[in-house]
Amino acid sequence: MSRSKITITIFILIISLVNITSHSNAQDKGTLRGFIADSLSGEALPYANVYIKELNRGANTDFRGYFIIASLPSSKLTVTISYVGYKSQQLTVRIEPNKVYDVKARLAPTNIQLRTIETTGERVAKENDTDLSLQRITIRDLENLPKGIELDIFRVLQTMPGVQTGGDVSARFYVRGSASNENLILLDNTPIYNPFHAMGILSAIDPDMISSLEFYKGGFPVEYTGRLSSVLKINTKNGNKNSISGKAGLSLLTAKLFLEGPFPGGSFILGGRKNYSDVVLKKFRNDNSIPSDFYDIFAKINIADDNFMKDAKFSLSTFFSSDKVMNENPLLEDFQWKNNTLEFNYFQLSDTPLFYQVDISLSSFSGERIPNESGSKYMKNEFNEYSMHADFNYVYDSKDVLAGGIKITEVYSYQTLTNNIGQESTIDLKGVSLSAYLKYQWLRNSFIGSDIGIRAHGTRLAGGGGATFIVEPRVNFTLRLIPEIALKGSWGLFMQDLVTISDENETILIFEPWVITPLYLPPPTAIHYIAGIEINPAPNLSFDIEGYYKIMHNLAIVNDKKFFINDPDLIPGSGEAYGLEFQTKYQLHPFNFTVSYSWMKSLRVVRGITYPPRFDSRNNVNLTLETDLGSGWSASAMWVYTSGLPFTQITGYYDKLTPIQIGDNPFLLNSYSPFTMLSATNIGRLPDYHRLDLSLSKRIQINNFKMSIDLSVLNVYDRKNLFYFRRDTGERVNMLPFFPSVNLKVEL
């Protein structure tokens, strides 16, 4: 019997045993379930606090605004519902045995001028959550941070410990020593492959379409698969269910418009954004033009009508982004790329503590490099992913949770390449992957929580052989020793069956071409070991410390020595990363202060040579101070420090034989030109990066009219952060200089 089969058998036996004990514990207990929404728009409130006073127990709503609290005694209970920026609400519920009591609460927003922060019940709710390495962020959390040119969710992630930045010039993020293509970015449930505008300077996801974010820096649960490093789940808004409303925004880079309102049986939201100037973009590259033109559009329709289908919710959404970089100079190449997603989701609550969903989605990407007469190589990437998955989640009376699901994905990837001797090659692959998972969350004891899951994955099932079967077991646990201290741990195996043909030695990755892992390479895998401690000595003070070790096999590395048609485009590499992260948050009204520090080390081994990848930044510090000044005024400051990134140094020069014409030319005697010799890969370090941003915001609300003005000053002390230097001249190319910026938003 193979190791995979043994693992699956043991897992099923454990689940069966636990199920029996779960049912035996069900005695005269009831369940409270609910949905929390904004009273004005009907928009779900993610991660709201629900607290039962008599039992000192609670829960948080999920990203859909739903919560469930099982194993409640039959009695009358007082439930307090609270959410930052909203008036708390208190309800009385009568729990009956073996029944689900449904609550639908609508919280009224507090006046902007009188906004207060309420965190009632939050600590109770986090008792045994298996949430190591998970950050949940609502859009409200982001509002007070310095917005930069404009608010960008990927930039916000880069303020977290363990997340490295690609610098001012790239919104790409690198999590715990892994490459950016190892991050799974989900728009609702649909993966999105190159969500960047303007050569990566800006994320293609407009924050105005977002309700919340869930970001796993590692050790993510078994319902997520397909990437080695992290998961970013972007949950979009549903739109205003009660009235038509609009929103217009203007920054120095883009203009945007959003419209939302009621739709028969539900709501809709429609929005778009377009750039109108490259004045700001120039600032990112020493005033050199970036002839970028981009836009993005998002639309979503939701139907949740009990008359049509009780406790069901349907949504249909689409996202489209387009980018072009068109140079006037024919000696420079042009680029264009597009993302397109389409998703249908059906979500159903049942009369029991069970919910399930079916999701059908399409995600496509196409990108093209048009060489013109630059001498570069033509390149085209087309990528289409059709996916369907069904998931369920059942809460036992014991508070334990059983979840599972199946997923089938068909991927078509097409990539044309021209190698260095001008020979065009094509990677044209089609593949089907089928996977199923089962997860059991042991939550019956308030001091211990665990999450054991397994996913059986068959990938490359079609497309000319090379089918691979991989089992991904994962375990997370939380042990709360005393209410103020919790120990957490995570272990798991992760696999990635889609890879990119992108060269990490390019300073700017305009877009990354995605392909199914070629048949000559096994799919990349990684093992995560994570341990952490969470300390909450006071309600307004928290400390989080996490350490991790990650080992990666079969990483698909672009073959920079592909000179002939038969040479592989990708070669296998391996890697490891380890580090320590520290974060503390302190609230002293009206101030919120966050300090984070991380130390990490990342290494790659390719062709037997070990080197640090270019995103291997050892020390990172982030300091954030937010304050509510009252009367709609708020201010914030953010200081970011990153120790120098690795680079390859010059060791000298030589006169290289560079024949242009060889037939009738004694080139060995007359065709030499100077050439730069480089050291071993990435043994040098660039200067440290640091930057201070300040922001002052004013929000005005007159009845339904809302306006916000954000003034930001980026790089306050005009730090000359180095992007790269030109080897031929030694010229420094710096990143964003001192730069004042303004954002204006109007809502009706």
Add this chain to the structure above:
Amino acid sequence: MRKLIFFLFIIVNVILILSCNDQVEPKTDFNEVYLLNCVVRCDTSYQVATITRSYGVEGYNPSTNMNDPFLEGAKIMLTYDSPYGAQVYQFRDTSITRSDTSRYKTPLHFYYLKNFQPLYRGNIKIEAILPNGEKLTATTKPIIIDQYLINNFIQKNPKPVYPDRLTFDWEGINGYCLGEFIVKYVKNENGNWVNYQKVIPRYYSMVKNVNISVFPSIMPVQKFLDYDTLTIRTALEEISYEDPNKQNYIILNTFFMLNILDANFATYIASQQTYKDEFSVRLTLFDFSNLNGGLGIFGTMYTIKKEVPLTNMIRSLGYRTN
């Protein structure tokens, strides 16, 4: 108030310190490396090799180096595995006056062989022992072309057949091929006839209102090259661009050269194909070498030359012919 002033003083100082530019050090310790370059021409018995060394400069412009890096005094041996056993040849050391003395004023040192032409497919090994005792070695294989294929080059049915195109066809010749279509001419400059040559582009490409010459690249698979006669005519016109006196030009000859390269030399040439792209600043550089103990290239090539008479076209443009 004093505390506030002190606090502000500290903040201002911290900011001033932080805002200082850190100096980046793009260079590390100099690494002395030796290079051997030798491409054996299998269509002749005269072979050339050079040995150079790396150098450092102040700043980042290597063209400022004026110290001649070409080495003399090395011993270069070439061993050929012929069917009659290993044959050993030793290069001779010599020098010539440089045609370009803008960087180096000293004569150019090089090494040559006058009596080596490989006729069989045996390995060729080169070994250079430098004056300081360091050794550079490499191995490659010769390009051997059947005489029948050479004789029938071009004359075989050209494809595709178009009346307004000139096609060169080398079906049956395998290897990495690079075609060059060359016009040799002299120009009367103040009474002196000065030699020039022009390489005819594969085609002209009009991109964004700029006409750009596109030359053939190495072709590992394609067995023909065709030139539009309009392209050839345009290239010939460019020889005397804006010069009304066409009789100042004598076209000596026009010929097509098919260069067949071994894998080492083809890779070496291909690895130099860089391009202008202001967004793709690479952090590494391609630098192919098959030398052990140093850098450079040891490869082989074979050139087939065919005259291409274009007398009518040349005369119609007003040029004189030889």
